[in-house]
Amino acid sequence: MDPKSYINSHKDRFINELVELLKLPSISADSSYKNDTIKTAKAVETALSQAGCDAVEICETPGLPIVYGEKIIDQSLPTVLVYGHYDVQPPDPLDLWDSPPFEPVIKPTKIHPEGAIFARGACDDKGQMFMHVKALEFMTKTENLPCNIKFMIEGEEEVGSVSLEWFLERNQEKLKNDVILISDTGMISKEAPSITTGLRGLSYVEVEVTSPNRDLHSGLYGGTVANPINILSQMIASLQDENNHITIPGFYDKVENLSQSERQKMGEAPFDLEEYKAHIDIKDIHGEKGYSTLERGSIRPTLDVNGIWGGYIGEGAKTVIPSKAFAKISMRLVPNQDWEEITQLFKTHFEKIAPKSVSVEVKPHHGGQAYVTPIDGIEYQAADQAIQDVFSKPAIPQRSGGSIPIVSLFEGYLKSKTILLGFGLNSDAIHSPNEHFGVWNFLKGIETIPYFYKHFTELKQAENN
């Protein structure tokens, strides 16, 4: 029996099982949701057992637990390690959701006439992680499993996978594998299947500017003391020049510069700028001078303020000079930039540019390295052939602007390459209100994954002989 026919006879159950998983608010960034997050780990444990894993366990870490499961059929066969995460981004701003983030709704959209599942985590990453669980179910129930499979599903991806390195360090033998398979990225479009060959790194910091020791009356003190909000605004503004280049000394020193031919090849990926602008309703694009929108979003580093607050933000007016102002700032990094070095460069620079009338504190949050997958390796070839089996066309290799910091961590500890086989779309609104995942994409993922195992096993064995 091939994946397609098995999926057709079970798809309603697959969707209902995912919907149940999406009802659990596993928000790792907010400790008040810890119980729900643990409950979600247990639900994943159950799903893996039911799908055919032999040894499933909830592994404690210094933070939220990691769910591990495996199906070992023959030690001599290749082993694939599947990574995913069961935690989700905070859903706010809640008032912008058309339906509650943890009450999944299935409805058709322009891009998804067959319907899309609307819920926080529908795509990132519960939906994509669950494709692998259901693909395993197909392979075990129909004796189509060609290799050994291990699952490692964590609960802290949205807060920087803070406990993952601790876990990898202590479980290198248990996690031993020949390739790591992750579905936490997207494809260009339903007509243009793609494999993500590059990820950006990340450095996330929080800054605090303090001026007077208490809030002051802006009439009595206005003009005489540094206003921490005005100062913070000036400091943030100075981090980019008029060409939107980042001004932190040394920031670009190690940036990988692509050749003209590589950039040309990138430019050939299907991309409609007007459609892009219309989709997010922006009057004009904005970014680093000298680069295209696709390049700005993938091969170039960035600096974005993700949150800012200070002073009176309630109803009406308050004439106050606040004591403090705050901002959360993240930088997306590209291959060869070391995130810890960049964090230090930011800290040093930000403290240096503070006027002596204020005090500044920079708190590093988390980060990770950028990553590139070689397209001439058997890992990429196996994924490309699986795409061709299901979509009848080759995959387009693409660089993503996003970060999965743990990918380079894996290579360091487990010495294996990672394949980023994603089925989400840019329009899925991950990290935003009304996140959703197309039912078509969900089922195509389940259908494609088993072919990857098949081709990878064959290529790996051919390589060994």
Added chain:
Amino acid sequence: MDPKSYINSHKDRFINELVELLKLPSISADSSYKNDTIKTAKAVETALSQAGCDAVEICETPGLPIVYGEKIIDQSLPTVLVYGHYDVQPPDPLDLWDSPPFEPVIKPTKIHPEGAIFARGACDDKGQMFMHVKALEFMTKTENLPCNIKFMIEGEEEVGSVSLEWFLERNQEKLKNDVILISDTGMISKEAPSITTGLRGLSYVEVEVTSPNRDLHSGLYGGTVANPINILSQMIASLQDENNHITIPGFYDKVENLSQSERQKMGEAPFDLEEYKAHIDIKDIHGEKGYSTLERGSIRPTLDVNGIWGGYIGEGAKTVIPSKAFAKISMRLVPNQDWEEITQLFKTHFEKIAPKSVSVEVKPHHGGQAYVTPIDGIEYQAADQAIQDVFSKPAIPQRSGGSIPIVSLFEGYLKSKTILLGFGLNSDAIHSPNEHFGVWNFLKGIETIPYFYKHFTELKQAENN
């Protein structure tokens, strides 16, 4: 009987009555406190009747009511109109208060060994307004009232006195007077009694910067679209140059420039910069190049961000490019700057400097004109003599950095001058956590006010003969 002895035998009751008034959270900026604010108006009505006013009424307006009361003893005698307000600033940030803002506590401080009353509104303006109520009580109970007195106590001062003009327009005959007396300002120190001869104007606006139509993933979109927080920061930063001059075209065109001799006279007011810095714990002062701290805080206009917010401001990290960013911005103005013109200049400029990748909205909040009291008029002389009777030294005329927008409104509608006879201190932390008012200052105010009536009546009658 002189004021001093009457006060000595009644001061405990005076303080208790004020404490009761301070328990009412009359926060005009927050509509959820409307009932408490109305309750406060009723309490003021009762206090005025008990103090000896004949006709006391709560006058409805399109907004919060105005409490009016009068004691007319002889139409041929001069009439003084007392203005004050019963509403208070929002108390947040609550966590910085040592005791709850609406549970008054009396305790000694370094500056107030006799004790200070800690509560929101203790000084601004319930405490200072109540001095006039108790001064009236003394004069009526001891037959020391030399003239007619009218009271107008409003409930919207902290939100720009939005209904006051409506009220003035309809009650010009009822409010007819020879001088307006207000205690909503401060004195330089307990040893340096002063009269405020100048006030700054105010223009308060709220701005909103919008980029994408929804929050976006900062990895997938970072670098390709305008981040409204980065843009807002850049726009705010550009409003001041490296010398902290405001860059809005035309902003300084009508600014009153004081002569060197006037500036020299100002510089003679007692002021200790080190003490000033130590009191609010700032490492250095900050302000417009070419002016002293006293000048920056009184005779020069300012631009301060009073609040800013956008993106994720919760616990942990969220990698988002928000759809919108907001700021509340106020400008303090000086004589001859018209607040409505300045608001328009700001709006035009702020919209002009917005990059075409974002849309900007500027919402004017409220404002008011600056004001100057001539020190050669009988109003000032009467106040100065009252100060000398009680403090045995002349008052120091000083320009305040604060704004009481309605002062110039009064002159327009009621054609009379205003005397700003304040007994608060800079250290009272008005508009801040732990606002307080010295018991000594409260009682000195009650003692001084009757002398003002006496001297003003004499000077006015002399002027008429």
